[in-house]
Amino acid sequence: MKKKYSFITILSAAFLITACAEGEDNNTAGNEMDNNNNHNMEENNAEDNHNMNEDNEEGHDNNHMDDQNEEGSNDEMNDHGHSEEQHEEFASAPENMNENASDNLMHFQTKNVTRLEADSPVDMSIYTSQLVWPATHEENQPGTVILAPVDDWQKSLVSTTLIHHPNDGPVLFMEDGDISEEVLTELERLNPKGNDNGTEVMVIGEVQDDALSQLDEYSIEEFDADNAAAFAAEIDEYFSELVDEVPEAVLIASSEEDAKLYSLIASNWIAHMNESLLYVDDNGVPEETAGALEKRDGEAKMFLLGSEEVIGEDTIDALQEYGEAERIDGDSPEEMSIEFAKYRDEETTVGWGQEEPGHGLSFISTETPEMAITGSALGHLGKHAPLVWLEDGEISDGLYDYLADIRPTFEDDPMDGPYNHTYLLADTDTVTFEIQGILDEKLEIAGEHGEGHGGH
Template sequence: MKIYRSTKAVALLLFTILFLSACSLQQDAQTESEAGKSVTNVAAPWNATKNTTRINSSHPVESAVIVSKTLWPATADDNRPGAVILASTERWGSALASLDLVHHPNNGPLLYMDKDGIPQATINEIKRLRPIGIGQAKEQVIVIGDSPNKVKDQLSKEGMKATFVAGNDDAEIAEQIDALYTKASGSQPDGVIIGSLDSPEYTIPAGNWIAHMPEPLLYVTKKEIPKATIKALEKRKGKANIYIIGPEAVVSADLEKKLQQYGTVKRISGKNPIENSIAFAKYKDETTGFGWGITTPGHNLSFVPAGNPLLAISAAPFSHLGKHAPLIWTDKDKMPESVMNYVMTLQPKYKVTPTEGPFNHAWMVGNEKDLTPQAQGEIDSMLEIVSASGKGHADHGSGGEDDTSSNKNEKETSSENDHGGGHH
């Protein structure tokens, strides 16, 4: 009897343990399933392929924050910014001109405010960055143009020291930015870019250059050269190197002639905004060193959906640090023919093995509604390094033209067997 009771108790104990274990396993499985579901449903700030990195937002405020996180880790003093540039989403012209301050010695991202003040996402990013401060006053934020009174209060609440750049219009603010950069750097650049305030789609590619180099962007309209622009040009005392961005339909031949009294004038242009961005990426003045001059493999490009000025401006700091990149406008679903033709000229080719390089890379800015996965895949493929022999990516280990016929035949057979014929 005692043995029966003991056996029954043991069986009951085992049943209880197994039941509780099963419940626990079921709960763990459910938790893991829910965790996996929550992860996959969250849109990542970055989306990458082997040759591209997408800033996965089409909202200018969010895009600017993600770009800032990408370029300034803020984990040590050497990767924290000197000062953050705070520009308004209401004034593309002022925001674009302010990119001159992204460059050293300020060395900081452009972030956005709006008509209601500083968005919380921007405030959070400024706090994460903990700007070191510039100048004797150690100012941490440079506020560009008109801003709501709330902005000053918000910055004060966060303990951030700020300086304000004011002006009656975008041309005046651009002139003030030129003066501020000259003061901060200790020297005035002879070169200037002249862009149209009436045609942002032609002018905006200049932003990546001024974020990369000291030349400022100054403005004209279809009818005149604003007084503020004249003031900035006169400071160069007739020795300015002036680069007009855009065709005569945007900046007229008459204005070009008037600009000649302030220095040497050269025009960089394409017949439409997309071809204009390509022309600017390819241009190089060998005399002064001005211009990207990107016509060979081994470079970085920044692709932004055409017609989105604020998004393009938010991405301009990609030309300042890391893999420096000029702006190329593109279309939603695929590269326009002119962009495809340009990128094909940059495609790297190896002689023996892909590890030779050089390698291309692209930043893409915008979510999948503005730049589709098909567009990203196409850009990724066109940037991929390929075999100079034309045999595909599997054609490794070639000794070049000195190979014997038998070796070549062996490699061709190997190339056909590997990866389904290799990458073409």
């Protein structure tokens, strides 16, 4: 199931073809209305449209090429449907800011950016839960809620692989092994249905006895281990038994504290797909990780999230014993998050492959990394959004360039899309409204030849 959500573009094309075919049937029945304004009919029913431009002699869509040639820029077009000159414009930071923009705001939402305005990881876990699981009826109630320790990011991160299967449910945070009244209230609102095993609440890591007693009315399952690598191996085994196979592809990250921002990039992906997360550390490959990899019989496909500073070449050499290991590009956490958003391995289908318009993204500041764990649910449902870091809450040159790559453009009608949409998991002290406004503008669909933003 997880692997089907990446075909949005293909499904959109299928709907377009169906619409055109229905239009041809209507014309055959004598229902000819506004053919000159129906661009899909012009392309697909050339014999009936006598006003077709004579330049379209080759029998395929030349309108796009004609518009490019009008400005003599066809040779300068890049792979993203706009000229290099326009790409440079898209990738540029704004020069003239409005100092009054954030004054007297009644809300913090913008048309292309949904902001979750929370200033603590616990609150953000509730915000994300309510965004992804309205729980208004059985079809959008969660199966199982995961209670994870906010002060143990290594175990909480690994638990996100259970968000999709078997649970279809959120991660809510515990603090110091305790469950807050707000989280208990959210748990009651969600009223989890239970997964295939009947489990309604999964408890990750250490929890106080008093906290467990607050869950008496739920069917619970507990997971813990002595260290991060052992915990990751335990969840890998649990998940493999659920799907009745050991997935060959696996993400590798470091459990060391200075690797945290790199490792958390895995969150949205493992919440979305079947790949597990296993840990290495400064000493190399822990025995628990080695044991989990051995189950892949030398056929493991390992994708590493970490620069050479956090996962050294010696560790990669050791991993090669269990299969193939590949490091995702990027010398900083922000760069690697962008590269992973673009990355796609066709053999294993690992990686988001988002290099064209029409996708979702989830932005989190590197100053509040724990938000990524609970925000990983946005990789599971809705826009199926990868995590992209905002370095210290700002937009880097590399991110400006990536946003330019995926910015949608239209030829004739902005209503044809595609559209981008993002989530921003941060309060305005962490990521300002001005940064949000820039993101919103850089995501907006634009005319291919300077017609403006969303206009004709």
